[in-house]
Amino acid sequence: MITVVGYDGGPLPDSARERLSRARLVMGGRRHLREVPLPEGVTTLALRDDPVAALTAVADEPGDVVVLASGDPGFFGVVRAVRRAVAPRPVEVLPALSSVALAFARAGVEWDDAVVVSAHGRDPRTALAVARSQPKVAVLTDERCGPAHLGAALRGRADRVLVVGERLGLPGERVVRVTPAEAEQGDWSDPNVVVVLPAQAADPGPRAVVAGHRGPQGWALPVAAYAHRDSMITKPEVRAVVLARLGPRLGDVVWDVGAGSGSVAVECALFGADVCAVERDPSDAERVRTNAAGAGVHVRVVEGVAPAALADLPDPDAVFVGGGGPEVVRACVGRRPARLVAALATLEQVAPVLAALTDDGTYAAEAVLLQVSALSPLGQGHRLVPANPVFVVSGELA
Ligand SMILES: C[S@@+](CC[C@H](N)C(=O)[O-])C[C@H]1O[C@@H](n2cnc3c(N)ncnc32)[C@H](O)[C@@H]1O
CATH class of the missing domain: 3.40.1010.10 (Tetrapyrrole methylase, N-terminal domain)
Known part of the structure; x- marks a missing residue:
């Protein structure tokens, strides 16, 4: 036996x-x-x-x-x-008893709504992305992704606290509740588990499925779901195709470059991704924050101009370029996301963006023109109200 x-x-x-x-x-x-x-x-x-x-x-x-x-x-x-x-x-x-069950028990918090992620013996990227994007997370740690690394990843996040459970159940057990800054500066003994919690307790109600993150109820939400400036927003039908090509998932890092209203950023976050929205216009950047808060998701808003503003961001799994053109696409390609999608309003940008993706043979790319017309009542019937056509260029790491 x-x-x-x-x-x-x-x-x-x-x-x-x-x-x-x-x-x-x-x-x-x-x-x-x-x-x-x-x-x-x-x-x-x-x-x-x-x-x-x-x-x-x-x-x-x-x-x-x-x-x-x-x-x-x-x-x-x-x-x-x-x-x-x-x-x-x-x-x-x-x-x-699992160390995760013990950690939540010591914190006095239920965990049937938590996402559990292991960094033990693995690339820490997924654990860090999940810790940043999800409200309630347990992380099985290792030397490349311990309490200090998680604290650093959550630097400045006043909406999160960490409970570090060291040597749970063993002699020398210690359980402390700390801010991200305290976690980053602390000395921690192994083995340990880190639980990331909302700083203000939120009650999502009872759960029937233990799946941590279940995904959004809907996406490609109507324009009216978002604050926007003069209809500067990726329209729902275009957003649907963009999201399908980006494939944002729990544990992925996604950039939305030239985020505008941030509708793509918000919906990637609803899918569970850790999202950075880069926007140069301060009022648009503020709108991205408002839209993220309205949807109940965290989006890191970087106010600045790409490509310079991309330098300090974590490497992306997927990138959406909603504004910026070929130069920005080329800079993003340099960070080797698995998928990159660009929405372009002018025909002249399509060829250089395709070239930026395919020049060195690392991406397979395609481009489509999306033309959407909404039906609008007219007398006894309906007329078509066309939206501006948009080119969607998408590339996948070959
Ligand atoms: C390979 S995983 C094993 C998890 C184990 N199967 C469980 O249910 O706890 C190893 C990780 O579990 C966590 N761990 C295991 N024992 C622990 C303990 N007594 N106190 C805190 N964390 C512990 C640490 O994060 C460690 O890096």
């Missing part, structure tokens, strides 16, 4: 102690092998030293094996790797 036993610092249940007493081999992290009482003389193997060799040893062991892991090993834990290594043999899992 192969049993994966979770450990949260509390006493092991009888079932786990019984499996350990029968085990011929016990594998786990060094900390677990040290802290969990093991039967005398049992062979132990530390997972970290050589995970592939350790999992092969588990697969090859004919006798009973116990794999020790932290918290609930089926939750960002070792179960997936063990299951793969020993297939088709079944795996028994005896979970303990």
